[in-house]
Amino acid sequence: MNSWHELPRAAFDLETTGRDPQTARIVTASIILVNGRGExxxxxxxxxxxxIPIPAEAAAIHGITNERARAEGGNPAAVTAEVAEVLAxxxxxxxxxxxxxxxxDFTVLARECERFGLTVPHPMPVIDPYILDKQVDRFRRGKRTLTAMAExxxxxxxNAHTSAxxxxxxxxxxxxxAEKYPELQCDARTLxxxxVSWAAGQAASFQDYLRRRDPEAVIDGSWPxxxxxDREPGSVLDPA
Known part of the structure; x- marks a missing residue:
């Protein structure tokens, strides 16, 4: 059986109004499907x-202002429906x-679908380079942003921080x-x-670290x- 990285695969990204995936709204979305050769x-x-308005700090990251969104943006319910349909x-x-x-990204999409009364696509199989990198090179120092990992x-x-x-x-x-680490070469569902297990373990490890100073720190290891x-409006989630 060929590994997932030798077969057709897609990639998905959102740019949004904020950092909290439970409250952020979609501003831009991109999905690319490639074949086994990456074409x-x-x-x-x-x-x-x-x-809702796009905060200045969010616009500074992805470059979409309120003025452009109002002039060029589509209906958010229609956009969410189309994104969900393609992914499904x-x-x-x-x-x-x-x-x-x-x-x-999938939490933002789920909340948007629920907000507009749409069916939430079941994300399976998903492949997350962020989780993979923390697993195969767990002791590497430095940031693990997409920009840092690309370097x-x-x-x-x-054009980092544009969804495309x-x-x-x-x-x-x-x-x-996938080429560098043979342990990542398998079928997509197995990976x-x-x-799911790696994300839970990584969250538990980070939670243990935080509890050295804050005994009540909680990191959610749910994935994807x-x-x-169940929280009051305006409260802040632990970061991903």
Missing amino acids: TLQHHEWLACPE GMFAAGIPVLAFNACY HYGVGFE ADVAATLSVAAVM HDSQ FRAAP
Whole structure:
């Protein structure tokens, strides 16, 4: 059986209104489907006009201002429905979807779907280079952002923090990792199941570290998305 990185695969990324995936709204979305040789088969792009203002700090990262979103963005419910439909089709076909820090993007999508009364696509199989890198090179110092990992693995990366550039970099980083680490060469569903366990272990380790100073620190190890929390509006989640 060929490994996932030698077969058709997709990548998914969102740019949003904020850092909390439980409350952030979609601003841009990108999905790219490639064949086993990495050649593009489909390229989907969306720009939404969210129902809330885009904060200046978010616009500074992804470059989408409120003015542009209002002038060019689509209806957020329609955009969310189209993104969910494309992803659902990928998963139904057994095509793995790569997403860097997948828990953020799929949690945002789940909350948006629920907000608009849409069916949430079941994310399976998902491949997350962020989780993979923490597993295969767990003691490496430095940041594990997509930009830092692209540099570490020798992948060119321009226009970081646009959804289109991020999906392309995610595909490239994952391909390099799969070639470098034989333990990542397997079928996508097997790797998905492994990442569920790895993410839980990584969260538990980080929680133990934080509890040296804060005995009540809690890190959610759910992956590839998190359930809606039972919390008061405006409260802050632990970071992914």
